[in-house]
Amino acid sequence: MALTVPSTEELLRTVRRYYPAGLDLYEHEEEYRNSSETRALKEARQRAFDERGQAWLELKQGFIDRYGKDQVFDWTHFGLDACFHFRVYTPSSTRGNNVAAVLFVSVLVPIHIMFTVFERRVESGPLPAGVFMGLKPETEAITHELDREAGQRMQSVRIDWQLLQVAVPEISTNHRALGKATLADLLFTDTWR
Amino acid sequence: MGSRWQAIAMKKRAPATRIRIRLRAIACIFALVACPSEVIGSIPPSQFHFKNVVKPGHASEPGGWKAAQVIITLGDRYGVATCKIEVGVPERNKEDIIGDQLAQQAAAGAADEAARIVLGRGPNLSAVRCRQFIDEMDGLLSRAILGAKVSSFTIAGLQPTTWP
Numbered sequence: 001m002a003l004t005v006p007s008t009e010e011l012l013r014t015v016r017r018y019y020p021a022g023l024d025l026y027e028h029e030e031e032y033r034n035s036s037e038t039r040a041l042k043e044a045r046q047r048a049f050d051e052r053g054q055a056w057l058e059l060k061q062g063f064i065d066r067y068g069k070d071q072v073f074d075w076t077h078f079g080l081d082a083c084f085h086f087r088v089y090t091p092s093s094t095r096g097n098n099v100a101a102v103l104f105v106s107v108l109v110p111i112h113i114m115f116t117v118f119e120r121r122v123e124s125g126p127l128p129a130g131v132f133m134g135l136k137p138e139t140e141a142i143t144h145e146l147d148r149e150a151g152q153r154m155q156s157v158r159i160d161w162q163l164l165q166v167a168v169p170e171i172s173t174n175h176r177a178l179g180k181a182t183l184a185d186l187l188f189t190d191t192w193r
Numbered sequence: 194m195g196s197r198w199q200a201i202a203m204k205k206r207a208p209a210t211r212i213r214i215r216l217r218a219i220a221c222i223f224a225l226v227a228c229p230s231e232v233i234g235s236i237p238p239s240q241f242h243f244k245n246v247v248k249p250g251h252a253s254e255p256g257g258w259k260a261a262q263v264i265i266t267l268g269d270r271y272g273v274a275t276c277k278i279e280v281g282v283p284e285r286n287k288e289d290i291i292g293d294q295l296a297q298q299a300a301a302g303a304a305d306e307a308a309r310i311v312l313g314r315g316p317n318l319s320a321v322r323c324r325q326f327i328d329e330m331d332g333l334l335s336r337a338i339l340g341a342k343v344s345s346f347t348i349a350g351l352q353p354t355t356w357p
Contacts, residue, residue, distance in 0.1 A: 025345065026320035073287065074256050075340055079347040089287055098287050119339055126336045174344045175328055191342060193335060
C-alpha cells in the first residue's frame with residue numbers, strides 16, 4: 001500500500017501531542033521538561049531508534065558503500081531533534097567548498113525531506129550555510145537516491161517543504177519562541193542547515 | 194614528606210582561589226553595570242569541559258559527538274540573566290577532526306560575541322536574553338564548526354561549570 005502525506009490537520013494534531021502548548025521553554029523550563037508531551041516526545045525518539053534504527057544503519061551503509069566513508073555523516077541527535085539526519089557530500093566537494101545532500105526522516109510521522117546545503121569558507125572565514133529546499137543540479141542524483149531509499153527502508157514518504165510552513169504559534173522550542181514555530185521545526189528540527 | 198607539604202600548600206591555596214574567583218565575578222558584574230554599552234570580560238576556553246557522548250563510529254562511520262554544559266551569567270545595569278547552555282560539536286566533520294582545544298576556543302569565541310550582541314540590545318527579560326544568547330551563539334558556532342549546535346541543557350550526566 002502506497003504511503004500518503006498526512007493532512008495538515010493530522011500533522012497539527014500530531015505535534016500537539018509531543019510539545020506542550022503555551023509554555024516558553026526558557027520561561028517555564030521545568031514545567032516544559034516535565035510535561036506529558038515532552039515525555040511522549042522522548043518515548044517517540046526511543047521507539048524510532050528501537051524500531052527503525054537498524055533500517056537507518058542499513059540505509060546509511062548503502063551510501064557509505066557508494067560514496068565513501070569520508071562523504072557520509074550521520075548527525076542524528078535525538079536529544080535535540082525529532083528526526084534521523086544524515087548528509088551525503090558530493091564527490092565534487094573540496095576543502096572549504098562543500099556541497100551536501102541532506103536527508104531528515106521524522107520520528108513523529110512517516111515523512112522525510114531532502115535539501116541541499118552549500119558550506120563555503122573564504123579567506124576571511126566561513127560563510128553562513130546556503131540552504132536550498134528545491135532541487136539543485138549538484139545534488140539532484142543523490143537526492144533521488146535518498147528519496148527512494150528512505151521510502152523503501154524507513155517506510156516514509158517525501159513531504160513538500162511548503163506544507164511544513166504552517167505556523168504553530170502556541171508551541172516553543174530551543175530556537176523558536178512562542179509564535180515562531182512551524183510544522184517543519186516540530187516534525188524535524190529547529191536548526192535547518 | 195613532599196606530598197605533606199604539597200597537601201598543606203593546596204589547603205592554603207584553595208580558599209585563596211575561591212576568593213579570587215569571587216572577586217573576579219564581582220569585578221565582572223561591576224564592570225558590566227558601570228558600562229552598559231561595553232561588554233567587559235570574556236569566558237575562558239577552559240570553562241567548556243567537553244565530554245564525548247557518542248563515540249565516533251568504526252572507521253567506516255565517521256561522526257561522534259561531544260558536549261559541554263556551562264551556566265553563564267550575563268549582566269548589565271538592567272539586570273542579570275543566568276543561562277544554562279549546552280554546546281555540542283561533532284568529533285569529526287567534513288573539514289576536520291575537532292579536537293577539544295579547537296572546540297573550546299570556538300565555543301568561547303562564540304559565547305563572547307553572542308554576549309556582546311545580546312547585551313548590546315538593551316534591557317530584556319532574562320528568559321528572552323537567554324533565548325537570544327543561545328540563538329546567537331548557535332549561529333556563530335555552527336559557522337565556525339560545521340555541525341555544532343548550542344541549546345539549553347538536554348544531556349543528563351554532564352557536569353556543568355559556572356561562569357563567572
